[in-house]
Amino acid sequence: MFLEKAQAAVKLESLSKRIGKKLIIDNISMSMNFGEVFGLLGPNGAGKTTIIRMIAGLIKPTCGNVYINGVDVQRDFEKAISNIGTIIENPEFYKHLSGYLNLKIMANMYPDVNTDRINEVVKMVGLTNSIKDRVRGYSLGMRQRLGIAAALLNNPRVLVLDEPTNGLDPAGIREMRDRLRELAHKDGICVIISSHLLSEMELICDRFAIIDKGIHIETKDIEMTGDNENLSVSIEMLKPVNPAKLEKILSELGIRANSISETNLDIEQSREVISKVIGQLVRAEVDIVSVIPSKKTLEEYFIEKTGAN
Numbered sequence: 091m092f093l094e095k096a097q098a099a100v101k102l103e104s105l106s107k108r109i110g111k112k113l114i115i116d117n118i119s120m121s122m123n124f125g126e127v128f129g130l131l132g133p134n135g136a137g138k139t140t141i142i143r144m145i146a147g148l149i150k151p152t153c154g155n156v157y158i159n160g161v162d163v164q165r166d167f168e169k170a171i172s173n174i175g176t177i178i179e180n181p182e183f184y185k186h187l188s189g190y191l192n193l194k195i196m197a198n199m200y201p202d203v204n205t206d207r208i209n210e211v212v213k214m215v216g217l218t219n220s221i222k223d224r225v226r227g228y229s230l231g232m233r234q235r236l237g238i239a240a241a242l243l244n245n246p247r248v249l250v251l252d253e254p255t256n257g258l259d260p261a262g263i264r265e266m267r268d269r270l271r272e273l274a275h276k277d278g279i280c281v282i283i284s285s286h287l288l289s290e291m292e293l294i295c296d297r298f299a300i301i302d303k304g305i306h307i308e309t310k311d312i313e314m315t316g317d318n319e320n321l322s323v324s325i326e327m328l329k330p331v332n333p334a335k336l337e338k339i340l341s342e343l344g345i346r347a348n349s350i351s352e353t354n355l356d357i358e359q360s361r362e363v364i365s366k367v368i369g370q371l372v373r374a375e376v377d378i379v380s381v382i383p384s385k386k387t388l389e390e391y392f393i394e395k396t397g398a399n
């Protein structure tokens with residue numbers, strides 16, 4: 091267990107892919123860990139699917155290496171790939187059969203997958219109550235989850251999903267998010283997903299890499315997409331206050347607001363200064379209703395980093 095934690099689940103080392111004259115992936119290096127949901131974020135055509143296909147061993151890199159749990163995919167393909175469960179394209183099922191029978195048929199492809207394991211993966215993706223129903227009656231979200239169950243049959247340590255939220259409604263996306271986070275955080279699986287739907291990725295991922303035109307722009311913790319040093323907050327007041335009074339309080343602290351009205355004050359300052367402002371307002375008998383931090387969205391962050399419009 092200790093070894094698994096120390097070892098990257100997936101390591102990309104100077105990875106490039108050229109198709110014809112086009113350099114689709116340009117010298118990408120990054121690592122994904124066990125127990126995390128890792129996102130590949132980028133606009134259409136950025137190269138996310140190409141990276142995922144190389145991780146899953148479906149296409150070969152032009153140069154560089156992919157290691158799965160320390161095993162080089164090029165050198166020891168079978169051993170490396172035995173650690174991976176993947177859904178790259180929409181999985182096909184026999185619609186007239188139950189979810190359970192579909193899994194049973196797929197389980198026959200593996201030597202060690204028994205009924206217990208089938209029941210286990212069904213539970214992991216939250217399909218226990220409907221697994222005996224025909225797939226024809228499943229919602230898209232349920233089919234996606236059945237696909238994940240199929241990808242988990244062989245007990246992979248790495249799960250790779252290309253655009254898993256595609257086409258799902260908000261409830262389906264929430265369900266998918268909860269399942270994927272549980273697989274990572276509870277079962278210790280490294281879950282890698284790609285998407286260009288930034289707001290959803292912000293909710294699902296622990297870390298994400300921004301990819302643009304085949305280039306790795308940077309990797310970030312989701313927690314760090316908010317401004318590290320300064321925090322933007324909106325302070326709402328119960329009763330109208332003369333803005334001049336508010337301005338005076340701020341100027342005594344040597345700061346200015348982004349905007350001031352009789353009932354609202356927007357400031358962007360360090361946590362310490364924000365705390366002082368709140369203290370001064372309270373001492374000046376300004377009744378505060380709420381202080382709401384406005385976190386930078388992933389979308390704003392992404393646009394800032396890639397200059398995309």
Ligand SMILES: Nc1ncnc2c1ncn2[C@@H]1O[C@H](COP(=O)(O)OP(=O)(O)OP(=O)(O)O)[C@@H](O)[C@H]1O
Pocket residue numbers: 109112114132133134135136137138139140141286
């Ligand atoms: N077999 C191929 N032959 C030629 N070009 C290709 C091939 N596969 C991918 N590409 C090109 O490589 C680039 C990256 O494609 P890729 O599908 O990896 O992007 P993506 O980030 O997954 O995009 P999307 O979000 O639209 O799925 C695109 O410009 C695409 O046209």
